[in-house]
Each structure stands twice: as C-alpha cells, then as structure tokens.
Amino acid sequence: MGLEQAFDDGPAFVPYLAAGDPGYEESLAYVEALARGGADVVELGLPFSEPIAEGTTIQEAIVRALDAGMTPHRYFEFVEDLAVDVPLVCMTYYNLIYQYGTESGPRPFVERAAEVGIEGFVVPDLPAEEAGPLRAACDEFGLDLVFLVAPTTTDERLERMREQVSGYVYVQARLGTTGAREDVSDHTARSLSRIVDWDVPEAVGFGIKTGGHAERIVRAGADGVIVGSALVDIVAEGHANDDPTEEVADRLEAKARELKEGALRGAGRLEAESD
Amino acid sequence: MGLEQAFDDGPAFVPYLAAGDPGYEESLAYVEALARGGADVVELGLPFSEPIAEGTTIQEAIVRALDAGMTPHRYFEFVEDLAVDVPLVCMTYYNLIYQYGTESGPRPFVERAAEVGIEGFVVPDLPAEEAGPLRAACDEFGLDLVFLVAPTTTDERLERMREQVSGYVYVQARLGTTGAREDVSDHTARSLSRIVDWDVPEAVGFGIKTGGHAERIVRAGADGVIVGSALVDIVAEGHANDDPTEEVADRLEAKARELKEGALRGAGRLEAESD
C-alpha cells in the first residue's frame, strides 16, 4: 500500500478532479497539469449520477463528465491513458463499485482498479459500518481505503474508522459538503487533535482555495491538503468560456503550484508569505 | 272587475310582452300593434331581475328591458303612455310588488296600478298560500288576481286557488317554464276538465306558437289562449337585426291576427283551416 509514502516528503498536496470533465481529452490534460504543478496524490472522481455528498461545484462537474460519456469502463481506460506518475485515488460512490462486473459486490471493481494502477479509494457514502466487503477486497488487491472524519464524528465512530483506514485519513475541515470557501475554519486544529495518534497521514479538505489557506492548514498540523472545488472552478470557467485546453491546463498548473507552495510554507519548507 | 268580460265575446287572445323590451318607445309601439292585431287582454310584464319562472326567451326579453332602464315607476308611466283600450294585466314577481312605495306590503303597488288603469295581476312566484295580502289589496282597489294551474297541481291546491282567483285562470298546458313549442300537449284537455266548473274563464298558455295551435287549444275547451314567447321571438329578432320599429310592429300585428283567427276558428267562429 503506497499512498502513505506520498506524505513522506513533507506536506502533501492532494487535488481532486472529476474524470472526464468536461471531456475525456481535456480532462487527461488537466490531471497531467496538476501533476506538473506538484500534486503528490490525485483524487480522481468517477462520476455517479447521485452525488449526494458533493457541493454544487463538483456536482456540476459530474454532470458535465456524465454528459460527455464517462462510465466506469471509460474511467479505467482514462486511468490507463493518464501520463502521470503520482498515486491515484478513485473517489466515487458505492453503487458504482458494487455493480461493476458480473459478480455482485466490490471485488471486481477493486480488481480492475488495481490492474490499471489505482492505489486507493475514497467512497463518501460508505461509512465504516458498511465498509467490510470493500476493505476485504482492498486488502486482497493491496489497495488503500481512505475514510472521511467530520467535525461531528463521534469518538465511537472514530474508533471504527481507525480500525479500517489506510493510506491517509481525509479530515473534513468544517460541516457541509465540498465547496471552496474564503475562510479556513478553526475546526481544523480541533479535528486534527482528535486523531493525532493515528498511524496514517492526516489530509485536510473542504473549503481550501488559496495558497494561504493551505499554509494555515498545514501549520495547524495537517500532513496534507485536499483541494477540489477551487480546481473544478477553473475547469468550469474554462469550459464556459470555451478557452483552449492548454490555457486551462496552465491555469490549473499554476493553481496547483500556489497550493503546493502554500502547503510547503506551512511546514516551514518555503519562506512564509504575509497573508 | 273587468277582465272576465274580455272573454265574453268568444275565445280571447291574450298576448304577453315585457314592457320596455327592447326600449321604451319600441315597446309602446309593439303593445299597440298587438291591440290592433286583435288582443283581448294584454299581459304586460314588469321585468324583475330574477325571473325564475320564465323560459330563456322571456328571460332575455327581461334582461333587454332592464338594461334599457325599465323600473316599476317607468312601468306605470309606460302604462299611462300606452294608447290601447284593451284591458292590461301586470305580470311580475312578488318582490317588486312587495317593495313598492314607502309602506311595505303589496298595497301601494296595487293602488298605483289601479290609478294607471291596470286591471289585474299574474304573479308567477306567488302561490295561493302566500297570496292573502295581495288578494286583499286587489279587493280594495277592484283588481283581479289571476292564478296559474299546472298539470301537476293537486286537487287540494286547486281548491285554494279557486277561492282566490278572479279575472281568469291561467292554465299551464304542459310542464316546464314558458317557451314556444311546436306541439300542443294533450295535457290541455285534461287540465281544463279539472276546472270546468270554475266560474272564471280558462285561458291556456305555454307553448302556443301558431294559429293552428291556438285553434286546437280552443277546440279543446279553452276560453282563451295566452301567447308570450312566440311574440317575444319577433321582438328579439327585430332587435338583433336592427329592423325599423314599424316593421317589427307590423310583424307582431300579423302574428297577433294569425293567433286570434286561430282561436276564433277553434270556436267555430271562422272557417277551420287545414293544418
């Protein structure tokens, strides 16, 4: 299981994009741009028709990707077509995992994911209580299973997750669904303190939008920052304006660099900016 | 009380028109035309806003007359302005009789009617049971009160009417409200036989449209024929076509003559037509 190692070299930058948004080719270029910009892990969304855990921004990305023809099968081709060497985490909903292949249950999906080189999963609608079969399949094929910890998660449930988590833990910085926000909540430090003794890296997401945010999150103790909506916004805007793919890719790369550098500054690995 | 005498010279022809339909002046001319055509009595409607006993034809005549400004006060002027010497019967609804004048009850209305020379009343929504006060006022001022007998009237109710009726009795030839019809029901003979021993003349109405109808009705035993809708139809048509008043008046006179002659034929006072 290799995801943990992505956090070894200091604070990790973990961007999210929906695979196939707004189209197959553009999306390949965008993910590659993020890798160039310094991504340590990429959370690559496999679009599901009912994304109940997403904010509006990512929901709309998913609609674009679905309309452009993204399916689980295409998704695996997409991963194979990607020319990046950062670890990939598949972020999707449980029904797609459960339905894949002829045999029901998560095993065929995990097997195929392993084949194309995916290293782990984030499944927002799969709480630890229901995760047994997926955890087992991940173990069989050597993949990680990341869980989300929310500010409201009870101690009892934290224990249940701790038993099953691997790769990293996704710490939700504040209540609500995904979506870029100006402020970085001070839930972060408190949330991190609750899991400080876990033996997986702690990546913080929800609402991170700028290098400055990333810096403060890392300073508050995070091992990594997860950024989705701020990047999807760039894709959406480029799509709306019909901008050339390379231009959008450049903007994504620059944004990635800003976020990565913010994270590094938070860890004292680059000079701090006044913000 | 003079109405009865109008039946003395053989079968009477009793036409109905709504006073003021479609306007004051036209209406004067039309009533006068009926007199010229042979009317023995004229039932002159005083329009009421809720004519529940009328068919559509007469209801619409009433609407036209009201729209042209007919009121009880104007009605009495109308009667004074009429240059006819046949007896006039006021046909209206009880509320107008009841409300007239400052003192409530029918007396002021009857007093005024007597003043202008009206000789009797037909009040379709005033059954014998409720007619006491009007009967008393009529007695006081020497006017007649005509009642309607329907095919469905019970023997018990016939008795009640017989006690109060004067002038003539209005025999409803068939069920339904007023309205010209092609057929003459054979209810007529049956109805007449029930009141054959009353000491007022029996005039039959409802559905009489042609000289032929009138002839058969009189042959069945009627002392007179009452005709409304067939005449109102002529007024309505003239109004709709904007025909000159004299033309419409001429048509009414001709129709009156046809009906009167039919009645006379029925009594063997003119040669019978083949019909």
Add this chain to the structure above:
Amino acid sequence: MGTHSKFGDYGGQYVPEALMPAIEELTEAYERYVLDNEDGFREEFGRRLADFGGRPTPLQRADQLSARYDTEVYLKREDLLHGGAHKLNNALGQVLLAKYMGKERIIAETGAGQHGTATAMAAAHLDMPCEIYMGETDIARQRPNVFRMRINGAEVTPVTTGRGTLKEAISETMRDWSRTVETTHYVIGSVVGPHPFPAMVRDFQAVISEEAREQCREKTSRLPDAVLACAGGGSNTMGAFDAFAGDEDVGLYAVEAGGSSLSVDEDEGVAPNSASLSTGEEGVLHGARTKVLQDSDGQIMESHSVSAGLDYAGVGPELAYLVDEGRVNAVNVDDAAALEAFHRLSREEGVIPALETAHAFGYLHERADNLGDLVVVNVSGRGDKDLETVVEETGERDIETAPDMDLFREVGGGI
C-alpha cells in the same frame, strides 16, 4: 329538527305553481324520512356521512391562535370532509333522500362549483345520474371544479343567458325542475329557497354543531362562549349554530362578506359586499322571504366578495329570523381582512381555509377580546380551490400576513 315553513315572517314557498307539487312531495318526504326516520333514513345517512364523508370531523385546538389571542380557540374541521367543505353534509343528505323518494335524477346549480362538486360526488356515490347547471362565465373561472364534477360523472351544462353566473344557473335549474319534477330532485346548496329546503338543509348540516358541542364538552368540560361561522347562504352557519341555539350563554356570530365596502351603488344595481343580514332588506328571493340585497325598487343587486361562495344576494330565512330575534349576531369583515386572516391561519396553524371561512377568522382577529375565553370557529372548507384568487388578490394588496409573492412572479405563468 322541526318543520316550520316559516321563521317569523321569513321563509315560505314563493315558487311557480309547476313546482309546488314537487315542493309538497319533498316536504312530505322530509317529514317522513328525515324527521320521522322512516325506513332507517337517519341511520343510513349517518353511516354514509361517516364512511364516505369522513365524519366525525375533529374539533382541534388552535395552539398558535390561542396563544396570540389569549383565548382558547378551537377549530371545527369541516375542511376535512370529503370534497373539502361542509357542502357534502347537505348534498349527501338530499341525494339520499331523493333515492328514498324514488327519484331517478339529480340536478343542481352551482356558482363557484363547491356545491356542484359535492352534489356530483354524492350522486356518483349513490349511483344517481346528475346534471349541474353552471354559468359559462363561472365555468371559465372555476375549471378545476368543473373537471371534478365531470370526472365524477356529472353532466355540466353551461348556462349562456345573461352574465352566465350563479343567478342564471339557478333560473335554469328551476326551469329544468319545472319540466322534470316527477323524476328529478333539485339539490339546493344552502339553507335558502322555499320550504322545506331551509329547514332540511339545516338539519343535514346540524351534525356540525351536534359534534362540536359534544367534542367541546369532552375536551374542555364546558360549552364555548362563542361560535363563529361565515355566512353566505348560511348553511355552514346554521349547521354550526343549531345545537347551540338553546344554550343561551353561547354567543353565535354569523360573519358575512363585507366585500370592499358596505355601501351600495343603487344606479348600477351593485352591492360591493354580500352582507345581506347586515345591510339587506326584507324581500322575496328564490322562493323565500328573507333579507335580500336589493335596490329601492326591489330589484336584486349584484353582490360582490373576494370569496365566490359568499357572493349571494340573499341569506337563509331562519338566519335572518334569528338575527332579528337577537339570538345570532350578524357581523362582517371586508375582503382585505379576510385575506389577511386566510394567510394568518395558513401560516400559524398549517390549515389553509377557504376564503369563505377566512371571514370568520377575520372577525376573530378583530374581536378576540370580546368573544370570551373559549371560541369555536367553524372551518367550513379548505382553501385549495382559492389559490389562484389568493395569489391575485394578495398581489394587489399589501397583506402583512402574506408570504413574499416573488417566487410566483419569478416562476411566472398562472398557478
């Protein structure tokens, strides 16, 4: 129950001779079946009211209004009756009676369509052919009710004479009845018309107050200080009052539609209200002597109210009598107060009343301080039928209790 053809000088049978036999036959049937309960009429009526109609309807404490007015306010929930208004009590009673009488066909007139729909439902339930006369103007304005009647299997016959509204429909139904009395029963929709209708309709509606009186004692161990009901023809009114008539300490309030003003325009023959009890004069309308909105000549005026069901120039003769006797208080509230009360009840209690009903709540709001400690308001019907009118009328006014209307404007189009 009782059979009087008159209430003081009011009432009577001012109808065309052709209808008298039907009226007499009906009077006899009313006495036999309704009063003397021949052939178990009353049991069957009660059973069908329960099973088909949904009786008893609850007497519900209105928590928010009680707090607001510092008075116990209870709602008699006739809005929960099948069809959405008290109208079914009467329609079901009359159609059932017609069945007992061996009639084969039902006719009725309707204005806003509430009585027509209730009659169509009752006729379908009892498997009787049914024809409803409705002015063509009203048909165009009340399409949902027209459709309800049609899908319940009733013929809806447009009346094209005059202005094509309720009064022409009444005339047309009378006309039908005088042609078909032998086989047909005419279901009159309120405590109006010739005897026995006022007494009979009251008896069919009296179940409202019979239940409410019992329920009130059960829930509060006492009788109310006041009972409020809106009054158009007065059927929900008489229904809500009847069982309390002998309880002299219970104040009875008939709330009429004050419309936009209590004054009248004699020249135009228009009353901008429907407050026959408050502003009408004694007269004869549609078969009975009662209080009537009329001009000085005795011509009936066009009445007006934001609520179609109150928009009638007459009122039940018994109600007119009880007002003259001082037993019933005739009061009224205007269109704006009714709309405000409509929104208040909807928003604070989760009960959307008919606009007719809202008048009773308008009066409650204006006079809660003077009505005593325990008030029962008859919720004569639900307001679903009035949504379109309410959106329109609220938009034209500044109604404090109303929700912001922007969403409706934004989405655009009619309801």
Add this chain to the structure above:
Amino acid sequence: MGTHSKFGDYGGQYVPEALMPAIEELTEAYERYVLDNEDGFREEFGRRLADFGGRPTPLQRADQLSARYDTEVYLKREDLLHGGAHKLNNALGQVLLAKYMGKERIIAETGAGQHGTATAMAAAHLDMPCEIYMGETDIARQRPNVFRMRINGAEVTPVTTGRGTLKEAISETMRDWSRTVETTHYVIGSVVGPHPFPAMVRDFQAVISEEAREQCREKTSRLPDAVLACAGGGSNTMGAFDAFAGDEDVGLYAVEAGGSSLSVDEDEGVAPNSASLSTGEEGVLHGARTKVLQDSDGQIMESHSVSAGLDYAGVGPELAYLVDEGRVNAVNVDDAAALEAFHRLSREEGVIPALETAHAFGYLHERADNLGDLVVVNVSGRGDKDLETVVEETGERDIETAPDMDLFREVGGGI
C-alpha cells in the same frame, strides 16, 4: 414496531460521514420517543394525528366496485387526511420528533410537492421554521403545491442544478443537512433513505393498517383476503401492510407504476416506468441498499410515470425485502390502466383518487377475480392535485371510462 437497521441485506446507512452523527442521534431519538414512548410522544402524536390530521380515516365499502367485481371492496380513505394524502402521518410524526429532539428547523425535499406540502403543514402546526428544496422545473410544474407550502409559511428554495427535479432537490437537502445537522431535522418523505428512516416512517404510517385491520373486523367480522396499495417509495404501502404482516392469509400487493413500458433504454439511462420492485436491481441509493432502477454500470436511471409521486428510481428497503421473502407481491400497471382506473373510481364511487392511488385500482380491475372475496385498497391520496395532468393525459389517449373532454376544450385555456 422494531428497530432494525437492515432488512435482510437491504437498508443500512450509506451516508456521508458528516451526516452520521445526525443519523445516530435520530436513531436514538427514534428508539426513545417512538419505540419506548418517552415523554408520552406516542400519545401526543396520536392526539395530533386525530385533531389536526383527521384520524381515524374511514374504511368505506365501495358499493359500485363491489357489485362490479362481485367481491367486497373496501376503501381505506387516506385521501381524507389533512393535506389530502397519507403523507401527513409521516410528516407530522417527524416534525414532532424533531421538536422532542430540540431541533429548531425543518428541511425537506419535494418532487411533486406532496411531501413538501405535508411537511410545511406539520411545521406550521408545530410552529417550526421550515425550508423545502424543490427543483426549479418541478416548481414550474407544481405551482399549486408551491403556493400551499409558501402560504403555510415555508421557504421554498428552487434548486437550479441539473434538470431541476427531485434528485437534485434531494442532493441539495442533504447538502443543507450536512451543514446544519446540529439544529436541523431532515424530514424524508417515504420509507427510503438510511436507517432509521425506513423503519421510522413505516411506524408513523402503520396507523393506516392498524386502523384498517380493526375497522375491517368490525365491519365484516373477518380480515381481508388482500390489501392493495400503490408503491413509489413505499410509505403508504408499508403503512397499509404493516399490521397485516403477521396475518399470513392476507395477501399484500404493492402496485408499482408500469409507466409506458417495463423495458428500459440503457443508452439514454431512462426507464419508462418506476417499477423498482419488479424490474430494478439491488443497489445503493440515497443512503440505503435496496432495489434500484439502474443501468448495468450502476448509474441511476431516470424513472417515468404519469403519476409524479410514484416517479422514483428506488423503493423502501423493507418492501424490497418483503418481496424477496415472498410476503409481498410486487405487481404493476401501466399509465393507461391507471388513468382508466382514476376515471372509474371517480365516476362510480364519487372518490377522485390521486394518480398514484389509481394504480392500485388499476390492479384491482385487472385481477379482481384472483384477489379473494374481501379486498382492502388503500386510497393514499386525493386527485385534486392531478386534474391538470389527467385532462392532458386523458386527451392524448382513448380512455373508455373518461368523460367527454369537449367541455374543457371548448372553454379553453389551462385548468
């Protein structure tokens, strides 16, 4: 009643972590108040259901249908419940529970608007602020229900993402809830979603069959041979079945919307029906494992039915389980049969059913011969909300039981 998070393999809690605490808190509250009746919750619920909601609803013999099918047909009249459908049983239960839990705010999603209006009514009644999420397409289609919610004081928030229909509204409500779990309760509208919703909503709706079972014994001295209910999410269905579950001789029939066809269009992701029990596959949707209309990849399909309230790609997990176990028969009828049944019931019994409900009567018509001697059909709601749809859809088809549509065309315009 009982608390299972699963029904066989179905059910569970497939929800975002942020919601888990709310779900756990709700599960605890459900157990304390609903199951263990702490603080007299059940009495208060029962009292409010009676007084505000109008319970018990009648069990009515359908005279004409009984004769037609030569089978005793009884109607459980949930259409008489306040608001016009069984939905209030659940909405009132959940809003009351939220109050017991100390929540300060109610949210809900709605598609056709039935659940939204029930929730808005219950929230107004219990004086709780309420926000309803509704797709903007649905808002435009369901204006009367939008207005009912607004005048009951609820905020109606248009959801503009995607196609602007139910699924987007569900996502948006989840989103709100995950931001506001601490103060807010999300009232789910059927026996769907994560535990405890399926069990809790069933318990709130079980009053239907508890009453019906008793009423049936009282009226007929026996239990029915069959109980029929339409099934969208399945809340009226589970409500109508629950008390009969242990009566093995009582056949239970869940009638789904067969739409225009039972086949699906994989390429378009469209199922021209909503028959999840009959044609769906096991999957995870909106928090629960259940039968789902999905393509072979697991993407949820767009379902279709002439009746908006049945138009849902999933179904309650307990119902899926009971079908697998053979206790409940999953059957379906198509749009045309439902429309025909809508007209038949309206015309012959004077009860205008919701289009959802009409499906159950469609099945009765097709299979009356095989259902035994005594059948109870749950009339889940009234059809007033469906008039516009019915005029339109009937006009497009040749429906034998429908009235002549000419009058509507003549008068012109929308309803």
